[in-house]
Amino acid sequence: MSQGIDIIMEPLIKAMNGIPYIETYSCCEGHPEESAVKNYGYAVANVVFEIKDEPQYLISWLFFVQEILRERKNVRKEFAFIFEKKYSLNTDNYLSWDWEVKIQATGETPEVCRKGLNEGIKYLTGKFLNEAKR
Numbered sequence: 001m002s003q004g005i006d007i008i009m010e011p012l013i014k015a016m017n018g019i020p021y022i023e024t025y026s027c028c029e030g031h032p033e034e035s036a037v038k039n040y041g042y043a044v045a046n047v048v049f050e051i052k053d054e055p056q057y058l059i060s061w062l063f064f065v066q067e068i069l070r071e072r073k074n075v076r077k078e079f080a081f082i083f084e085k086k087y088s089l090n091t092d093n094y095l096s097w098d099w100e101v102k103i104q105a106t107g108e109t110p111e112v113c114r115k116g117l118n119e120g121i122k123y124l125t126g127k128f129l130n131e132a133k134r
Contacts, residue, residue: 005027006027006028006029007029008029008045008117008118008121009027009028009029009045009047009121011121011122011125012027012047012121012124012125012128013027013047015124015125015126015128015129015132016047016049016128018128018129018132019128019131019132020052021051021052021053021056021057021060021061022049022050022051022052023049023050023052024047024048024049025048025049025050025098026047026048027045027046027047027048028045028046029045029117029121030043030044030045030046030103030105030113030114030117031043032105032107032110032111032113032114032117033110033114037107037108037109037110037113041106041107041108042104042105042106042107042113043104043105043107043110043113043114043116043117044102044103044104044105045102045103045105045117045120045121046100046101046102046103047100047101048086048098048099048100049098049099049100049101050098050099051099064127064131065083067127068081068124068127069081069083071127072123075123077116077119077120077123078105078106078107078112078115078116078119079103079104079105079106079116079117079119079120079123080103080104080106080120081101081102081103081104081120081124082101082102082104083099083100083101083102084099084100084101084102085097085098085099085100086098086099086100101124103117103120103121103124104120105117105119105120
């Protein structure tokens with residue numbers, strides 16, 4: 001795995017990159033020991049990625065996200081997923097975009113949030129591994 005990838009995120013990044021139309025760019029395992037847990041009661045891990053040839057693969061991607069969110073709705077855990085499309089200007093000053101998936105864990109302590117983040121990362125890893133096998 002590339003240098004700089006948080007060890008907790010390695011399986012998820014590998015699973016996501018196993019889907020032919022996904023290319024990851026950056027990730028963060030979340031840092032529940034920092035102030036967000038103390039101030040707000042949650043921590044967030046994330047992965048930023050591209051859907052290659054998006055017009056061709058967008059429907060497949062959206063159905064996959066829908067499946068994850070529907071299934072997650074029935075799982076009673078202290079984590080949630082947020083999928084977002086982020087727009088910006090590229091170096092040539094033209095519109096570009098990336099996708100981001102956030103894993104959010106709630107809890108009163110950093111340890112509880114770390115456990116929730118780890119469970120959410122593991123859960124998503126399984127979903128992406130299964131999708132890559134299709």
